[in-house]
Amino acid sequence: MRVERFRRSCVVLLSASLVSLGLQTPAGAGIVGTADAIAVSQHQNYLAIVQDALARADVREQMVALGVDPAEIFGRLGALTAPELAALAGNIREAPAGGDSALAIIGAVFLVLLVLELTGTIDIFKKA
Numbered sequence: 001m002r003v004e005r006f007r008r009s010c011v012v013l014l015s016a017s018l019v020s021l022g023l024q025t026p027a028g029a030g031i032v033g034t035a036d037a038i039a040v041s042q043h044q045n046y047l048a049i050v051q052d053a054l055a056r057a058d059v060r061e062q063m064v065a066l067g068v069d070p071a072e073i074f075g076r077l078g079a080l081t082a083p084e085l086a087a088l089a090g091n092i093r094e095a096p097a098g099g100d101s102a103l104a105i106i107g108a109v110f111l112v113l114l115v116l117e118l119t120g121t122i123d124i125f126k127k128a
Contacts, residue, residue: 047085049093050085050088050089051074
């Protein structure tokens with residue numbers, strides 16, 4: 001009795017397996033347009049720009065000082081829409097890299113004047 005029950009179970013399982021082999025769904029393919037490919041590429045570039053900026057140590061320290069968990073930031077990046085991500089990446093690109101640009105200009109002018117003084121072209125510092 002047990003052997004017959006086992007045989008029937010095997011036959012039912014094998015039959016169900018063979019029937020389900022023919023029920024595979026076909027794969028759908030389509031043409032990817034140039035605009036779609038460019039949009040995906042730009043989105044990935046913007047995401048890389050933002051992630052690179054957030055990976056810097058000074059940015060992480062500032063986020064922690066403001067009470068933001070750095071691990072939470074990368075999760076929120078995925079929730080940004082494409083225009084929001086593009087705007088954020090644009091702001092990062094336009095932001096001054098060294099902080100205050102006026103201080104950098106003053107330093108560059110001082111360095112040029114110092115080089116001109118050392119070469120003997122001008123005598124500004126000897127008068128003072």
